[in-house]
Amino acid sequence: MSRSQSETVIKNIFREIEQQCAQRGNPASETLVAFMVKTVVLDPRNGFNVDRKLTDQDVQKLQQMCVDKLMEECSPSLDTIKMQVYFDMNYPSRREFMEESQREQRSRLSSVSREITDSRVTTREELEALYSKIITYILLRSGLGDHTSSSTVREATAALQSVFPQVELGAFMSLMRKDKEQQLSELSMIVTGIRLFNKLSKKEEEEVHLKELMPPAHNGALPATVEEELSAARRLAWKYTALLEKLMDQDAGSAELHVPAALLKQALYNVRQHEALLKVIMADAGFCGRQVEMLQTEFTAQLQLLKETMQLSKAAIPTAKVFPLFKALSQLRSGLQDEVGLLSVLDNTVTTLRTFIASQSQLFSEASLDSLLEGSEVKTDQQRMATSSGECIDPVKMAAHKWLFPETTMNFNELPLQYNGVCGYALVKRDGLLLPGNPHIGILKHKEKLYVFSSKEVAVKFASRADDFIAEVAERAKRSPELIQLLKLHQQFACVTPYSEMRSGGSLLVKPGSNKCDSGTQTELHPVETHIDRSYEWNEWELRRKAIKLANLRTQMTHATQTDRSHRRRDNVTQVYLPKDAACQTKRDGQSGMPRPLVYLAGLRGQRSGRVIKTDLTTSMDE
Known part of the structure; x- marks a missing residue:
């Protein structure tokens, strides 16, 4: 069967499942149906062979199994998958939200703008x-x-x-x-x-107007709400973990507690996924809150600067001075609107996520969990890590493997850990139990991937058979498909892509395998000697200017040159005016300086009959 025919068959399967779900009153999205089909095919308990063509009986069986799973009521496993699909398909990143907000604004104003410009x-x-x-x-x-x-x-x-x-x-x-x-x-x-x-210019109403004009920032309520729900999810996860440990204890069997371990694990996966998503929202909400505070501070400072500029100037203020202040004030408020819009999206996401944890709360109320855990110790994640904090891998004894430690590794707390920081050994040996790993024991680097463990003993056992444990984790994820997203196992499942990349019929049920190998290439530092072309021009218009300058014939004249081949082929005659003799006469300027005559007469005033004395004060030519 060709690829196009396979895609047509898969589209028909998806469409039939969607129709059956809609007829039963529980519609399912295309992405959810596509993921459910892939997980059913991957589960070895269902008996599907992906290497052979699906018969009509196989297709009917596949459709029926997918519909039954999608129609399950009060199923924490299904709610976890729905939670993952909703979050991946609807939760925007900060950049995506800003781009979408600007796109919506342009779309809203496009008709009015076009009427004005046209x-x-x-x-x-x-x-x-x-x-x-x-x-x-x-x-x-x-x-x-x-x-x-x-x-x-x-x-x-x-x-x-x-x-x-x-x-x-x-x-x-x-x-x-x-x-x-x-x-x-x-x-x-x-x-x-x-x-x-x-x-805001009215002094008596300044504070009231300032609060009205600034977009509401939820007054810090969203981070507090997320923190409260995050704490509740963690408490539930600790209680489910303690109860599962109690069931696995040899001294207290499941017959005494009468609690299905499978449902407990599904509830644990559900609250752990809710906790992981709330952490993402908490980080984004905290960043938005800090941005809002910063923009509000800048808004107030810019407004004060504008008021001072208007008050100090008695005459007309130049537009070049005051217009940038008005524009900055408008841009700050626009930034506040974007931040508040993103906070509103986060708030709606938190509200919607609550609907996906309803089934586990119906199955196991917190009061019933407390009664089942009566007399048992409920350890927090911090307490479990503190218990193993004194243990550390000896790199000398474990020289066959590469280990990372906080003392020798930069950005140790930001390393991308496999299984989302969960201990892989406990997941395999303790029947799907999720225990947080302690990176300070030592991080195992195996085939360029990093693994953490809940204790030193567990780390040594995992390192001795790392490939076997990794394969067993993948097999367990096939039986519990919600673990694929929770533990971030997409790379281990070539046929399962993240929800945000799924489209109905966009890929086959199982992607064709590919062979991979490690390879390396080494090249010289400078295989070609450095050469700098001083006449190089990157500007296209400068090159055009030079070309026009070279080809400018308006002020040029044609020159002829006689060569051996053109000798005696054409007579050339040129007539010119003979030069004539010409002369001109110019004058010569000269100058001299003479002393200024100066005479002083004494006795002209105050005497009726006096003698007038004449004194010559003219400077001599020799001086």
């Missing part, structure tokens, strides 16, 4: 209508107030007229479309900044 107005009424559209665009983009409210429209109109009066629409219409969009963006930020400043 309009061709000729009358006064059309100019007024265009100006109203610009105001609508600014209100929709800022999200500050209701754009249908008359008071909000008047406020935005007054702010826009102060920076962009209606008479400037003619110059705006003459711009290119890209320049129009850029000017619209700048006008929106400036007008939003002006409106924010105007709302």
